[in-house]
Amino acid sequence: MASADCVELQPFEKAVDFVRHLRPSDPAWASLDEPSIPWIFRGQSDARWTLLPSAWREENGSILEPFRAKWKPSCQDEVEQHLQTRPEPLGYCKERIVEHMAQVAAEIDLVREFGHLADELGYPVPELDEVKHYRPSVSAYLTATFPTQPEPNLTFALAQHHGIPTCLLDWTRRALVAAFFAADGVKDLRERGKTPTHLAVWALNLSYRRNPEWKLITCPRHQFAFLHAQDGLHTWHACAALRFLQEGVWPSLEDNLGAWDTCKVIRKITLPVEEAQDLLRILWRERITRAHLMPTYDNIARSLFAKWAMEPRGKEQVPH
Numbered sequence: 509m510a511s512a513d514c515v516e517l518q519p520f521e522k523a524v525d526f527v528r529h530l531r532p533s534d535p536a537w538a539s540l541d542e543p544s545i546p547w548i549f550r551g552q553s554d555a556r557w558t559l560l561p562s563a564w565r566e567e568n569g570s571i572l573e574p575f576r577a578k579w580k581p582s583c584q585d586e587v588e589q590h591l592q593t594r595p596e597p598l599g600y601c602k603e604r605i606v607e608h609m610a611q612v613a614a615e616i617d618l619v620r621e622f623g624h625l626a627d628e629l630g631y632p633v634p635e636l637d638e639v640k641h642y643r644p645s646v647s648a649y650l651t652a653t654f655p656t657q658p659e660p661n662l663t664f665a666l667a668q669h670h671g672i673p674t675c676l677l678d679w680t681r682r683a684l685v686a687a688f689f690a691a692d693g694v695k696d697l698r699e700r701g702k703t704p705t706h707l708a709v710w711a712l713n714l715s716y717r718r719n720p721e722w723k724l725i726t727c728p729r730h731q732f733a734f735l736h737a738q739d740g741l742h743t744w745h746a747c748a749a750l751r752f753l754q755e756g757v758w759p760s761l762e763d764n765l766g767a768w769d770t771c772k773v774i775r776k777i778t779l780p781v782e783e784a785q786d787l788l789r790i791l792w793r794e795r796i797t798r799a800h801l802m803p804t805y806d807n808i809a810r811s812l813f814a815k816w817a818m819e820p821r822g823k824e825q826v827p828h
Contacts, residue, residue: 516772526777549679551710553691553692559760571673600655616642626666660742676743679743681739688798726741734802737801737803797814
């Protein structure tokens with residue numbers, strides 16, 4: 509599998525060692541005379557998950573399918589009309605072309621609905637006017653054409669950050685923030701009957717930019733309070749359409765990069781999920797909690813409930 513060529517696996521057994529390695533002071537990330545490190549990080553509660561944007565994941569199919577179904581008839585009609593009336597051959601399977609056209613339109617519809625409701629409720633939504641009804645024209649799939657997708661704007665980033673499935677992947681410049689999100693989701697997975705054995709923090713080396721198939725998307729921090737608190741940013745697969753049309757599946761980031769080179773541009777740092785509670789305790793000491801990363805009154809309460817659940821019973825607590 510191509511992804512294995514560009515991914516370096518780094519397993520840890522104990523939360524304390526895991527955290528020590530993720531600190532920016534660890535020389536594994538850069539020499540100590542460097543003022544910054546060239547890596548960004550993403551936490552996932554199940555180490556088996558790939559680096560696949562949420563809009564392309566099977567579990568989000570039920571959300572996207574009604575929107576895809578709305579667009580498919582017109583996409584199908586346009587493709588059939590082209591095949592009957594124009595001489596230029598299509599460069600890809602017509603069924604995949606229809607699927608791709610409908611998928612792009614569905615993703616945009618989700619973001620538009622999020623943006624319009626947020627605006628209706630008085631929340632600022634940057635670049636909302638630029639998110640219009642859209643689906644690619646069939647001319648984008650001619651033999652001599654290299655198919656692309658519209659580049660996501662700030663509305664996409666805002667929607668993605670608040671749980672709307674999009675073509676973006678969330679990252680952070682702070683490895684311990686990624687570790688929090690990985691550990692925080694373990695309990696929810698178990699309550700839903702999922703049984704991960706390990707959580708993972710993925711690291712992507714930004715100094716490796718020979719591959720043109722992905723882009724880095726950053727947002728003005730003053731417009732995104734939660735992204736500011738989390739030191740967040742996004743990646744986007746600029747040429748994912750081509751891979752989908754050729755192979756019928758959406759590419760993960762590691763597969764995409766692994767197809768280009770064997771350079772270890774990605775690191776996957778794993779920890780047994782039994783260590784998740786100890787990891788959260790350590791991160792609380794670092795003031796890395798849901799309350800600190802997404803500061804609302806509800807998340808302050810939620811973080812305190814989580815803290816109280818981790819505290820030993822029957823032991824007098826030192827007053828703050």
